[in-house]
Amino acid sequence: MGNSSSMLTQYDIEEVQQHCSNAFSQQEIVSLYKRFCQLDRNGGGFVSAEEFLSVPEFAVNPLSQRVLRMVDGLNFKEFVAFLSAFSPRATLQQKIEFIFKVYDSDGNGKVTFNDMLDVLHDLTGQFISEKQRKQVLTQVLEEAGYTKDSLLVLSDFVKILGSSGLKMEVEVPVD
């Protein structure tokens, strides 16, 4: 692709595979590497926010900024680890953990009312007023047995999302 030696050795592949807990096959890791190099246009060894946003399909996603915060500047090994939650081999627990991390922007293990409100804002934009958002969120929280001041932790998320038949998978194209 025109940049520096972009060849993965067998050792590199195995290292990456271990780091992502075998979420991807070796062929998939090679494909992901090609993709990583394709996105990393300036060859810096990581994909910057600009480079991610130059993919229009990503830029139009309502949660692009949140995802960007998690994926910006990662090297290839960490990039694959990030994507491992989307592998069909990932467990439901791993997927719920990922979702929890998206909500828990300050990383303290607790999701507050405001955290949830922020994500809801990203999802609905200007089409619901702030007041309505708060109303909706308070209502569904109370119906589920929480209050406005509840701090949700990972186990709460597992309880809430665990039975919903969560599907969160992407297919890595392997040629």
Place this chain on the structure above:
Amino acid sequence: MSSSEGKLKPSSSELDLDRPNIEDYLPSGASIHEPHGKLRLRDLLDISPILTEAAGAIVDDSFTRCFKSNPPEPWNWNVYLFPLWCSGVVFRYLILFPVRAIVLTIGWMIFLSCFIPVHFLLKGNDSLRKKWERVLVELICSFFVASWTGVVKYHGPRPSMRPKQVFVANHTSMIDFIILEQMTAFAVIMQKHPGWVGLLQSTILESVGCIWFNRSEAKDREIVTKKLREHSQGADNNPLLIFPEGTCVNNQYSVMFKKGAFELGCTVCPVAIKYNKIFVDAFWNSRKQSFTMHLLQLMTSWAVVCDVWYLEPQNLRPGETAIEFAERVRDIISVRAGLKKVPWDGYLKYSRPSPKHRERKQQSFAESVLRRLEEK
């Protein structure tokens, strides 16, 4: 409950994005599910479909695929084939290339020695001068094509010179223009380039009647549309050739056609161009190579083999919008040239998508939330 706020606000971005629904083209998967039933906490917290779309775009997206170079498969890996390949390289660079360069130089000399006198001496007699200049431009283009050992097969009836018609074609490289021009002297609309290409544009191409635009100027579009309309109405102007994709694509996909060519009130004649990848990848990846390097690459390849199809002229159907017309013609060309269609605007190479797309998604989610809140 009060109705959801506001309709989609007009976007402030320059990109014209009132396109057909992108969701028809994008991988559907999780976004198809129509949620029903009373709104629960888990429905608000479950952002998995949207995250899946984001991750899907990171892993593979249809836009980047359009601009990926696809060089012919390297075959020099075997100990017996390798020497053969090496001698091929030697032949191409040390024999073919100099011969081609000489042919091209001779062509330029003939061209300039005829063009310059014709241009200045026949200043008074416009129609005769134009006729000669047309012939000469077709000639120099033939020399260019010969310099890459271009093997072009034209299918379909040769374009005729009539007013109120424009030609549209898919775009892979600037050589598209040269290949078409050697058959018929078209007037073309082009982005003004720097360097020697720009010089050629302002002198020689001026004579066949070219229109310039500047991609980065938003207001430019109205001026350009006006010029296009004027040109296409003129009876003795050369037929206008437009590349509605607005940028070079890798000859395996086609991006959205800009509607400008389709709202001139003219007949649109589609032209499909397909390059044979076995010989050379003719895609000009302007992010990677300058045009000079691209030409040199072509001149050191074995040949440029392509098919050109002149397809049946199309008119705007009653009740059809310009955008629908553009899509219909894009369909005709893509089918003929074996291109996959993607729902993206080629100019997204240079700028970000309009917030309208994201807003549409947000609006549909917001409406679904409010609706389900009402349900018991």
